[in-house]
Amino acid sequence: MQVFKLCMKIFKKNLPVMTIYFGVFIIISIIMMTNSRPAEQAGFIQSKVSIVVFSNESSPLVDGMKEVLSDVAVFVEMEEDETLIQDSLYFRRIAYVLRVPDGFTEDFLSGKEPKLAKTSVPGSTNGIYIDMRLEQYLNTANLYVRGIPGIDAETLNAYTLEDLDYETPVEMQRADQRFGVEGMMQYYFNYLAYTLMYVVIMGISTIMLVFNDLNIKRRSSCAPISPGKVTLQFYLATLLFSLISWFVLVSLSLVFSRNELAGSNTPGFIINSFVFASSTTSIGFLIGNLVRGREAISAVANVFTLGSCFISGVFVPQAILSDSVLKMASLFPTFWYVSGNSQIAVSADFTESLIIQIGFAVAFFVLALVVGKKKRMAIEN
Amino acid sequence: MILEANNLVKRYGDLVALDHLSLEVKKGEIFGLLGPNGSGKTTAINCILSLIKYDKGDIHVFGRPMAPDAYDLKKDIGVVMQDVAVFNELTVYENVDYFCGLYVPDKQTRKQLVEEAIDFVGLSDYRKFYPKKLSGGLLRRLNIACGIAHKPKLIILDEPTVAVDPQSRNRILEGIVALNRQGATIVYTSHYMEEVEKICSRIMIIDKGRSIAEGTKDDLKKMISLGEKITVEVFGISEEQLEKLENLPHISTVTCEGNLVEIRSHKSKNNLEKVLEFIKSENISFGRIYSELPTLNDVFLEITGKELRD
Numbered sequence: 001m002q003v004f005k006l007c008m009k010i011f012k013k014n015l016p017v018m019t020i021y022f023g024v025f026i027i028i029s030i031i032m033m034t035n036s037r038p039a040e041q042a043g044f045i046q047s048k049v050s051i052v053v054f055s056n057e058s059s060p061l062v063d064g065m066k067e068v069l070s071d072v073a074v075f076v077e078m079e080e081d082e083t084l085i086q087d088s089l090y091f092r093r094i095a096y097v098l099r100v101p102d103g104f105t106e107d108f109l110s111g112k113e114p115k116l117a118k119t120s121v122p123g124s125t126n127g128i129y130i131d132m133r134l135e136q137y138l139n140t141a142n143l144y145v146r147g148i149p150g151i152d153a154e155t156l157n158a159y160t161l162e163d164l165d166y167e168t169p170v171e172m173q174r175a176d177q178r179f180g181v182e183g184m185m186q187y188y189f190n191y192l193a194y195t196l197m198y199v200v201i202m203g204i205s206t207i208m209l210v211f212n213d214l215n216i217k218r219r220s221s222c223a224p225i226s227p228g229k230v231t232l233q234f235y236l237a238t239l240l241f242s243l244i245s246w247f248v249l250v251s252l253s254l255v256f257s258r259n260e261l262a263g264s265n266t267p268g269f270i271i272n273s274f275v276f277a278s279s280t281t282s283i284g285f286l287i288g289n290l291v292r293g294r295e296a297i298s299a300v301a302n303v304f305t306l307g308s309c310f311i312s313g314v315f316v317p318q319a320i321l322s323d324s325v326l327k328m329a330s331l332f333p334t335f336w337y338v339s340g341n342s343q344i345a346v347s348a349d350f351t352e353s354l355i356i357q358i359g360f361a362v363a364f365f366v367l368a369l370v371v372g373k374k375k376r377m378a379i380e381n
Numbered sequence: 382m383i384l385e386a387n388n389l390v391k392r393y394g395d396l397v398a399l400d401h402l403s404l405e406v407k408k409g410e411i412f413g414l415l416g417p418n419g420s421g422k423t424t425a426i427n428c429i430l431s432l433i434k435y436d437k438g439d440i441h442v443f444g445r446p447m448a449p450d451a452y453d454l455k456k457d458i459g460v461v462m463q464d465v466a467v468f469n470e471l472t473v474y475e476n477v478d479y480f481c482g483l484y485v486p487d488k489q490t491r492k493q494l495v496e497e498a499i500d501f502v503g504l505s506d507y508r509k510f511y512p513k514k515l516s517g518g519l520l521r522r523l524n525i526a527c528g529i530a531h532k533p534k535l536i537i538l539d540e541p542t543v544a545v546d547p548q549s550r551n552r553i554l555e556g557i558v559a560l561n562r563q564g565a566t567i568v569y570t571s572h573y574m575e576e577v578e579k580i581c582s583r584i585m586i587i588d589k590g591r592s593i594a595e596g597t598k599d600d601l602k603k604m605i606s607l608g609e610k611i612t613v614e615v616f617g618i619s620e621e622q623l624e625k626l627e628n629l630p631h632i633s634t635v636t637c638e639g640n641l642v643e644i645r646s647h648k649s650k651n652n653l654e655k656v657l658e659f660i661k662s663e664n665i666s667f668g669r670i671y672s673e674l675p676t677l678n679d680v681f682l683e684i685t686g687k688e689l690r691d
Contacts, residue, residue: 219466
C-alpha cells in the first residue's frame, strides 16, 4: 500500500491549505445561508395620509366620500388660511387638501361633472393614492346617477359604499414555491454543493497533478509494481479523501441545523449529498486528467464550481432562473442535487435526481479512465 | 550477459530514433553509452526498460526477455533518469523510502537500505529537507539515492550529471565507481566524453540511433589515425617556419593563435621529439610545451566529421 500511504501523506501535507478552503467556504456558506433565508412573511400595515377637507355643504355624498377616504386618510382640522395650508403642505404636516365646492351634490346628482379642488405636495405618491380612492368613489357613484335617473343622494351613497366594500381575496404567490423551500437545512445542504465540489476537485486534481508528472510516472513504471495496483491504491486514497470531506461538511451541516435534526427529511439530504460527492469525485478525476499545472487546476475548479453552482440554483433559487438556463444546468450534477434537495424538503420522491447523479458519476469516471489511458498510450508510443 | 539488445528499431513518424542498435553489457562492467544530444541514448534506455514500445528487435535482461510486466526482472534494476523524479511534498528520507518501498516491502530491511543510500550519496545532513530546499547538485544526488536504495544488480543512469556543479559531479562519478565495486553492473549514458572516459570500462559511441564504435577507450582511440596534439608556446615564429613545421613527417595540421602553436599529428612514436628538434634548429624561442593524447571527442570527430557537443 505504498501508493495509498503516499497519497495520504500528500493530502496531509496539503491539509493546511484544505483547512483554509474549508474555513473560508464554511464562513461564506453561513453568511450566504443567513442572508438568503426566506424572511418571515411580513404583515401588510396600511399607512394613512394626513389630509384636510374643506366643505361648505354636508350631504350623504360628501359623507360617503369622507368615509371612503377614512380608510386611507386621517382628517386634520385646520383653519382655511392659505398661508397656514401652504406651510403645512411644505412641512409635510398634511399631504393633501380637498375642497368641496358649493352645490357639488346637486350638480353631481343632476349629471353634471362638478370639479373638486385638490392641492397636494408635488410628486407625492400619497396624493395619487388619495386621488385614486376618490375617483373610485365618484366614478362608481356616477354610474348609478346615469343608470338610475333621479336617484337620491342617500341611496346613491349606500349603493356606492356597498359596491366598494367588495374585496377580491389576493393570495401572495412566492417565487420559490416551484420546488418548495423548507428550513435552514436545505439552504445549508444547497451551499454544501459549492464547498464540497471545490474542495474535492482541488484535492483530487492536486494529487493527480503530482502522480501525472511524466518523470514520476516513468520512475514508477520501472518499479516491480503493476500500473493496475498503483491506480487502484490511488483511487482508494482519493475516495477516502472525498468521503472525509463529505463527512466533515455533512457533520457541520447537522451541527448548524441541529434544531431541525429530528425532521424526517434529514436522511434524504444526507443520502443526496453522498451521491453528489461521488459525482464530484468523478469530476475531480476528469479535471485532474485533463488539466496540467496547479494554477490551471485552481482556475478550472473555480470556473466549473462557481459556474455550475450559479446556473444550477445553489446561490439563486431555481424558480427564478429561466428555462433555458435550467436546461443548460441540467447537464451538470449540481442541478440534480439542488432539485433533489428541493424535492426532499417537500417530502417528494427524489429517486430520479439520485439516479441521474449516479449516472453523471459513472459517466465522468469512465471519461476520466479513457482520458487517462489515452495519455498513458501517448507516453508509451 | 546482464543486458542484451538486438537490432532495436524505434521510429517517431519519419524520424528513426534507433536504427538497428545492438548492445551487450557484461556482468560487473561500467558500460558507457556516449553520444551527442539527440543521438538516441535516452530512447535506447527507455526501450530497454520497456517504458516505450519499439518497432523491432528484442531485449534480454539477466538472460530473460524484458517486458513491461517483467516484475521479477525489474526488482533487480535500478534506474536514475535524466530528469529528477522526486516528490516535492516529501522530505529526502520520505522520497528514498517511498521509491525503495516499491521494491522492498519489509519495513525493517527498507529502513536500513534507505539509511545506507542516503549516506552513500552524502545527504545525511539533509534527510529532513524538502527537495525545493536542495541545490541542483544535491537534488541530483537525491535522484540517484531514490534509484539505487534497493541495491539493484543492474543500475541504469541516464545523464545523471546534467547541470550539476563540478563538486557534485565528482561525487556522483565516485559514487558510481563505488557502486560498481560493490558488485553492481552499470549502464551509464552521457554526452560528456570526459566522464565516460574516466569511469567506463567499455564504451559505445552512438550517433543518429546507430552504434558507430564500441570497445575500451584505448580500443576506440586505436581506431583512428590521429596521434597526439602538441601545443607549444613560442615567442616569434614566421609564416615560413610554420609551413616548414607542417611539412614535417606525421604532422597533419599546424595552427597558430597568439603565442600558441597547435600541432596535430598522425600516429607515430617520436612526434614530440621531432617538433622539439625543429624548434631548436630554427632557433625559435619557446616556453611551455604540452602533449595530449587523442580524446573520445577526436574519435567521434574523425568518424562522424562533427564534434560530440555539436
